[in-house]
Amino acid sequence: MAQRKINGNKLFMIVLYAVAACSAVPISDLLDRASQRSDTLHSLSTMLTQDLDSHFPPIGRIIMPRPSMCHTSSLQTPNDKEQALQVSESDLMSLARSLLQAWSDPLEVLSTSVKTLPHPAQNSISNKLKELQEHSKSLGDGLNILSGKMGPAAQTISSLPYSGGNDIGQDRISKLTNFHFLLSCFRRDSHKIDSFLKVLRCRAAKLQPEMC
Amino acid sequence: MSELVWQHETELVTVVTVQKKQVKRGLSVIICARMRRDLGLVLLLLLSAAVESNSISPPGKPVLVGCRSPEKETFTCWWEPGSDGGLPTMHRLYYETERLEGVFECPDYLSAGRNSCFFDKNHTAIWVYYYLTVVASNALGNATSDPFKIDVVEIVKPNPPENVTLLLEGREDSSYLHVSWERPHNTDTKSGWVTIKYQLRVKQENSNEWKEYMSGTQKHFNLYSISPGVTYMVKVRCRLDHGFWSEWTNTTYVKVPNYLRNEKPFWILVSTLSTIPFIAAACVLVMKRKYVKQYVLPPVPGPKIRGVDFQLLKSGRSEDVISAFIINQNFSLTTGSKDQTEEYLIVTENENGIADPSNSQKRKKSLIIPGFCLDSEPPILNDCEKSGATNQEIDNYVKSLSNMKPSQLPAQEQQCNFVNADATGHQTSNYDNTTQTFANSSYVDIQRHMENIQEVDVKQVDYRRVKEVNGDNILILPLNSSGCIDVQRPKDNISEDYSKVKVVDSDNMVFLQKEKVSVDTSCIEKGIYYTNFALQKPINTSKVEVCTEVINSEYVDTFSAPPLI
Numbered sequence: 001m002a003q004r005k006i007n008g009n010k011l012f013m014i015v016l017y018a019v020a021a022c023s024a025v026p027i028s029d030l031l032d033r034a035s036q037r038s039d040t041l042h043s044l045s046t047m048l049t050q051d052l053d054s055h056f057p058p059i060g061r062i063i064m065p066r067p068s069m070c071h072t073s074s075l076q077t078p079n080d081k082e083q084a085l086q087v088s089e090s091d092l093m094s095l096a097r098s099l100l101q102a103w104s105d106p107l108e109v110l111s112t113s114v115k116t117l118p119h120p121a122q123n124s125i126s127n128k129l130k131e132l133q134e135h136s137k138s139l140g141d142g143l144n145i146l147s148g149k150m151g152p153a154a155q156t157i158s159s160l161p162y163s164g165g166n167d168i169g170q171d172r173i174s175k176l177t178n179f180h181f182l183l184s185c186f187r188r189d190s191h192k193i194d195s196f197l198k199v200l201r202c203r204a205a206k207l208q209p210e211m212c
Numbered sequence: 213m214s215e216l217v218w219q220h221e222t223e224l225v226t227v228v229t230v231q232k233k234q235v236k237r238g239l240s241v242i243i244c245a246r247m248r249r250d251l252g253l254v255l256l257l258l259l260s261a262a263v264e265s266n267s268i269s270p271p272g273k274p275v276l277v278g279c280r281s282p283e284k285e286t287f288t289c290w291w292e293p294g295s296d297g298g299l300p301t302m303h304r305l306y307y308e309t310e311r312l313e314g315v316f317e318c319p320d321y322l323s324a325g326r327n328s329c330f331f332d333k334n335h336t337a338i339w340v341y342y343y344l345t346v347v348a349s350n351a352l353g354n355a356t357s358d359p360f361k362i363d364v365v366e367i368v369k370p371n372p373p374e375n376v377t378l379l380l381e382g383r384e385d386s387s388y389l390h391v392s393w394e395r396p397h398n399t400d401t402k403s404g405w406v407t408i409k410y411q412l413r414v415k416q417e418n419s420n421e422w423k424e425y426m427s428g429t430q431k432h433f434n435l436y437s438i439s440p441g442v443t444y445m446v447k448v449r450c451r452l453d454h455g456f457w458s459e460w461t462n463t464t465y466v467k468v469p470n471y472l473r474n475e476k477p478f479w480i481l482v483s484t485l486s487t488i489p490f491i492a493a494a495c496v497l498v499m500k501r502k503y504v505k506q507y508v509l510p511p512v513p514g515p516k517i518r519g520v521d522f523q524l525l526k527s528g529r530s531e532d533v534i535s536a537f538i539i540n541q542n543f544s545l546t547t548g549s550k551d552q553t554e555e556y557l558i559v560t561e562n563e564n565g566i567a568d569p570s571n572s573q574k575r576k577k578s579l580i581i582p583g584f585c586l587d588s589e590p591p592i593l594n595d596c597e598k599s600g601a602t603n604q605e606i607d608n609y610v611k612s613l614s615n616m617k618p619s620q621l622p623a624q625e626q627q628c629n630f631v632n633a634d635a636t637g638h639q640t641s642n643y644d645n646t647t648q649t650f651a652n653s654s655y656v657d658i659q660r661h662m663e664n665i666q667e668v669d670v671k672q673v674d675y676r677r678v679k680e681v682n683g684d685n686i687l688i689l690p691l692n693s694s695g696c697i698d699v700q701r702p703k704d705n706i707s708e709d710y711s712k713v714k715v716v717d718s719d720n721m722v723f724l725q726k727e728k729v730s731v732d733t734s735c736i737e738k739g740i741y742y743t744n745f746a747l748q749k750p751i752n753t754s755k756v757e758v759c760t761e762v763i764n765s766e767y768v769d770t771f772s773a774p775p776l777i
Contacts, residue, residue: 043454079311079337081285081405188339191365194453195405202404212404 028204030146035197037139038096042190044135048128049183051121052176070185072102072160077192084195089203090153092196097143099189100136102160106182107133113168117175139193268298270353274346276360279367283399284338284406284452287331287364288324291346294355301350305329308343338364368455371396373410373431373448378466389435389466393448396458406452413460417443441470 077095078084087095111133114126147154164182169175202212272294281287293303305318318329329344342364346357373393381390391412399406410427414435427433427448438444444467447460497504514526 039453046454077339079340080333081338081400081403082333084338084405085403188363188365191453192339198407199404202402212401 027146027149028201030142030149031197031201031204034139034142034146035194035201037135037142038190038194038197041132041135041139042187042194044128044132045183045187045190048125048132049180049187051125051128052119052180052183055120070188071106071162071164072099072185072189075099075102075158075160084199088153089200090151092200093143093147093150093154094156094158096193096196097140097147097154098158098160099193100140100143101157102162103136103186103189104140106162106164106186107136109162109164109166109168110179110182112166113175114179117168117179118172119176268352269295271295271297271299271301271348271350271355273355274303274348274357276344276346276357279344279360279362281336281364281368282370282396284365284368285333285400286336287362287367288328289331289344289360289362290324290328291357293327293348296348297350297352299350299352301348303327303346303348305344305346307345309337310341311337336364340364365455368406368452370399370406370408370450370452370455370458372458372461373450374461376446376448376461376464378444378446378464380466380468387438387468389438389444389446389468390432391435391446391448392432393461394431396450399452408450408452410448410450411457412446412448415445417445417465422447438468440468443467 075095075098078087084092107129111126111129114122114129117125119125164178169178205212274294275292277290277292279287279289289305291303291305293301305321306315307318308315318331319335320330320332321328323330340363342362344360344362348355348357373396376391376393379390379392380387382388393410395401395408399408401408407429409429410431410433411424412427412433413422413424415422416439425433425435435444443465445463445465447463449458449460451457
């Protein structure tokens with residue numbers, strides 16, 4: 001009698017699990033969507049830096065602070081392909097999420113201070129920044145859902161606080177310089193996020209080799 | 213250069229020492245030292261002279277042209293050397309990264325050709341900045357290029373796709389071009405390290421414009437809009453993630469065979485056969501066009517006038533027409549029922565007799581068409597109705613009638629007036645006595661100036677009592693200046709006379725006898741009145757001898773002269 005009950009419970013659980021699994025969106029699809037969004041994010045950031053450079057004197061770059069001073073550079077990320085392919089999926093997801101989380105504050109600072117930016121393409125830059133923030137937020141939400149399906153290791157986020165404050169700079173040169181510096185840091189980080197998600201996508205798409 | 217000088221110096225010194233072997237040792241030393249210094253100076257002078265004459269110099273500054281990574285795993289950089297200064301010059305590339313401390317030299321100068329540096333996988337780091345400099349050096353000095361900063365992910369430009377093949381597929385009438393290719397062999401898409409997107413472009417051989425298509429990540433593409441007998445040229449290129457586009461592949465040609473000719477006769481046959489029923493239908497329509505016309509455009513029924521034969525009217529013989537009009541009248545001299553309502557249409561008249569623009573307006577409307585005013589039946593009267601009369605004018609008329617003497621009632625003239633339909637009711641009581649006398653009369657509206665009917669002046673429109681109508685001729689009584697039948701006169705001249713036609717002279721002339729009943733009984737032959745009516749035949753007139761008998765004599769009355777009709 002009790003044996004039959006246990007078997008019945010097991011059967012019930014299996015059926016429930018199967019139903020839940022069947023109705024859920026497969027991870028490969030979720031990763032596909034996420035990587036498409038990160039692709040858009042990166043292309044937006046590239047366009048933004050191009051807009052800024054169009055009127056930015058190249059000489060000013062020499063006096064720029066070295067990019068190793070990006071506030072996300074303390075995060076250990078793979079440096080080449082071999083290293084990247086050896087990182088586990090959960091770690092890749094965690095890295096991507098940490099990087100994305102680290103940019104929510106600085107993007108806000110950039111967005112508020114773009115109004116006072118002395119640049120001819122200020123309107124276009126301001127619009128793109130808003131778009132960037134939206135995409136960043138929706139990608140973050142998507143990655144939260146994804147990491148929930150990938151296990152606890154994927155859920156850890158390293159904190160990378162932004163210490164630049166709310167101030168971009170006082171005079172024109174420093175404003176433009178800091179803007180450019182921050183955007184180039186973001187461009188690199190968005191490329192990292194995009195690459196990690198694309199590697200993850202190909203790893204999850206074992207049943208669909210045509211995706212990779 | 214200092215080495216050279218030193219070399220020459222030592223040689224010279226040895227030569228000197230050899231030549232000066234006989235000299236004492238102490239002296240030779242002194243000579244050696246002095247000669248060394250002098251020789252150095254001489255050599256320097258010689259060299260500088262040589263430099264100026266042969267233009268050898270330290271090397272010019274090299275310039276780093278660019279770097280490129282074909283698969284995001286290795287990269288190559290190229291530079292452009294400056295002038296070499298006429299001496300063998302060496303170039304070295306040094307780099308620093310932001311991660312590693314120290315300055316490193318290029319690991320491979322050879323793999324990528326001249327003036328290049330190839331970084332293999334072990335020396336390539338992603339997401340780090342490289343700071344590169346090239347140093348050119350020759351015997352006379354160095355020259356350092358400006359620092360060049362790159363990040364490998366920003367310099368990605370893949371090789372072009374490989375093995376572009378074109379295949380014609382599909383049936384003859386719906387064929388398409390299947391283009392396929394392979395990815396550049398050194399890219400790693402399997403692990404997802406790079407994502408390749410392709411683009412192809414197509415051109416007809418004799419055209420100048422390329423059409424471009426995006427293929428996404430697919431390695432094949434179908435072209436559906438191809439024409440037979442045309443040679444197509446196809447090129448493909450690709451790019452990795454957001455990097456630069458590769459170069460286009462070499463052009464691949466394909467010729468589409470010409471197969472559409474077989475279809476032409478078929479279509480000609482089909483089109484010919486399909487036009488035959490249309491032609492047949494057209495022939496039938498043409499042959500039976502009368503029936504078709506009757507069916508499509510049925511004859512319009514003519515106007516229905518009660519008692520009038522439309523055909524008779526159409527035939528145009530006016531005497532018949534008029535007789536038709538007249539015969540159909542319900543005139544009975546004996547019956548003078550008071551119930552019979554006479555409707556008369558009053559012409560617009562101004563009380564003051566002055567041309568009133570507003571009245572003239574009305575008159576315009578009302579007197580455009582000369583017509584018979586018949587009082588037999590309201591419908592016919594309605595034909596005569598014209599707009600424009602006012603109640604005032606009706607009152608005028610009423611007063612005029614009341615002013616008349618009773619004896620004149622039988623002879624009372626009656627104007628054929630035009631009134632509004634709603635005003636006709638007013639006059640019924642007045643006309644009872646006179647209905648019969650004038651029931652038989654007809655009035656004609658004459659306009660003096662027929663050339664501009666629209667703008668006829670008030671005074672110029674008159675009514676005349678028609679004496680008789682004979683065929684095409686209408687006898688008309690003249691207008692007397694004193695107001696025989698003067699509609700526009702003020703009310704004191706209301707009394708009107710009827711005149712008898714004395715004689716008709718010619719086609720256009722009618723002599724009337726003027727008889728003024730109110731004034732005297734003398735016959736006044738009054739003037740000739742000309743009308744524009746086409747009087748084609750002379751009219752036999754009936755003469756009236758005695759004017760005093762005017763009251764009892766005949767008046768122009770169509771019914772009283774039947775033989776003339």
